[in-house]
Amino acid sequence: MDKTIELVNAVKDIQAMPSVIVKVLNVMKKPTVSMKELGDIVIYDQSLTVKILALVNSAYYGFSQQISSINIALSLLGMVKVKNIIVAVAMKPMMSGAGDKELWKHSIRVAAGCEYLAKLTKIVDPDEAFIAGFIHDIGKMVLNMNNPKMYEKVIEVTKAGHDILDVEKKYFDSDHVRAGSLLAKRWQLPILLANIVSYHHSPSLSSIPVPCNLVYTVDKIVQENLDQSALDKDFLKTLGVDIEDIEDLRNAILQKAELLIAELT
Numbered sequence: 001m002d003k004t005i006e007l008v009n010a011v012k013d014i015q016a017m018p019s020v021i022v023k024v025l026n027v028m029k030k031p032t033v034s035m036k037e038l039g040d041i042v043i044y045d046q047s048l049t050v051k052i053l054a055l056v057n058s059a060y061y062g063f064s065q066q067i068s069s070i071n072i073a074l075s076l077l078g079m080v081k082v083k084n085i086i087v088a089v090a091m092k093p094m095m096s097g098a099g100d101k102e103l104w105k106h107s108i109r110v111a112a113g114c115e116y117l118a119k120l121t122k123i124v125d126p127d128e129a130f131i132a133g134f135i136h137d138i139g140k141m142v143l144n145m146n147n148p149k150m151y152e153k154v155i156e157v158t159k160a161g162h163d164i165l166d167v168e169k170k171y172f173d174s175d176h177v178r179a180g181s182l183l184a185k186r187w188q189l190p191i192l193l194a195n196i197v198s199y200h201h202s203p204s205l206s207s208i209p210v211p212c213n214l215v216y217t218v219d220k221i222v223q224e225n226l227d228q229s230a231l232d233k234d235f236l237k238t239l240g241v242d243i244e245d246i247e248d249l250r251n252a253i254l255q256k257a258e259l260l261i262a263e264l265t
Contacts, residue, residue, distance in 0.1 A: 003173040008182050011145045020045060020090045024083050038082055039074050051089050051264055052082065060259040080127035084111075088134055088264060094141060103141065105261055106222070107134045112257035113218035117249075121239045124211050132196045135189070136215050139180025139197065143172050159225070165201060177201055203232075221250050222257070 023041050027033055042048045049070050056073040057066060067073045074082050088111070092104055114133035118126040144151040150171050158164045168175040180197040189197070192208060196215050199206035203213035213235045220230050228246055236242070241249060 004178040004182055007142055007146050007172065007174055007179055008186070011142055020048070021087055024086050028079065028083055033079060035071070035074055035079065038079055039071055042074065042082070042086070043070055048086060048089055052077070052085055055085060055260070055263045058259060058263045060256070060263060078127075081130075084127060084131045084134070085264075087131060091134075092264070103137060103144070107137055108261050108264065109222040109254065109257040110134065110136060110215065110218050112260050113222055113253035114214055116253055116256055117214060117218060117239065123239065124214060128192060129211065129214060132193060132211050133215050133218060135193050136196050136200045136219065137176060137180070138183055139176030139178065142179040142183060143168060143174075143176055146172070203235075218253065221246065222253060226250060 020041065024038070027037050027041065030037075042052060052073050053067065053070060055061065056063060056077060061077070063076060067076065077085070088108065091107075111130045111132075111134035114129035115126045118124050118129035124132075140151075143154070154164070154167050154171055157167045165175045165177065177198060177200075181194070184194040184197045192211060195206045195208050196212055199209075199212045200215045200219060203209045203216050206212040213232065217231060217235060217239075220227065226246070228243060231243070231246070233243060236246075
């Protein structure tokens with residue numbers, strides 16, 4: 001059996017996408033969707049209701065008035081933002097291990113950074129950019145859940161300056177891109193998200209390289225040890241970002257992301 005298939009099959013907890021995400025994605029696929037349909041999914045999930053109310057009243061969105069009604073909160077945020085929040089909250093329990101907690105935070109940082117840059121540059125839709133950034137590393141869940149101690153070793157070796165895909169292949173005979181691609185197929189993720197999962201390390205190979213390159217760029221920017229030489233300077237130019245401004249951009253993204261992490265934790 002192919003090693004990637006074996007790794008994904010071994011993790012029963014992620015064989016199926018969380019049911020609340022399935023419900024939301026199915027609702028959002030409809031040509032016309034009412035806020036009530038989305039609200040009906042949220043209102044019966046206490047955790048989601050609490051998180052959405054906390055978030056809509058947080059500095060992340062900066063609404064002037066205090067919101068206590070979930071229906072008003074949903075209306076203010078809009079359906080796509082609500083969908084993104086639901087995905088982020090519903091995925092959190094799947095990242096409950098020691099290594100996965102940091103993975104969840106990293107995913108939120110990349111999501112917030114992609115949304116932030118998309119708003120600045122208009123290069124892609126900010127809401128699509130958020131969910132693309134959040135979902136990009138789902139393959140790491142597979143590897144970590146198969147063998148958390150071994151994946152800790154992967155992280156340790158990677159921090160020493162080695163390429164993460166090479167290190168994962170050495171320890172798992174596969175990598176998070178392959179595992180994530182298989183999971184994306186099983187979850188029947190939309191084409192955009194499946195591309196992000198499969199090509200966020202090699203954007204030029206994707207049929208939709210711009211969003212993949214955005215995720216790749218933000219992923220590099222929010223790393224603990226920023227390596228500016230790893231950034232695609234041509235793509236930064238298309239964003240209108242000078243390499244000299246990267247530290248300021250990184251700080252702005254991380255500040256924004258920490259607001260979101262604080263509300264969703």
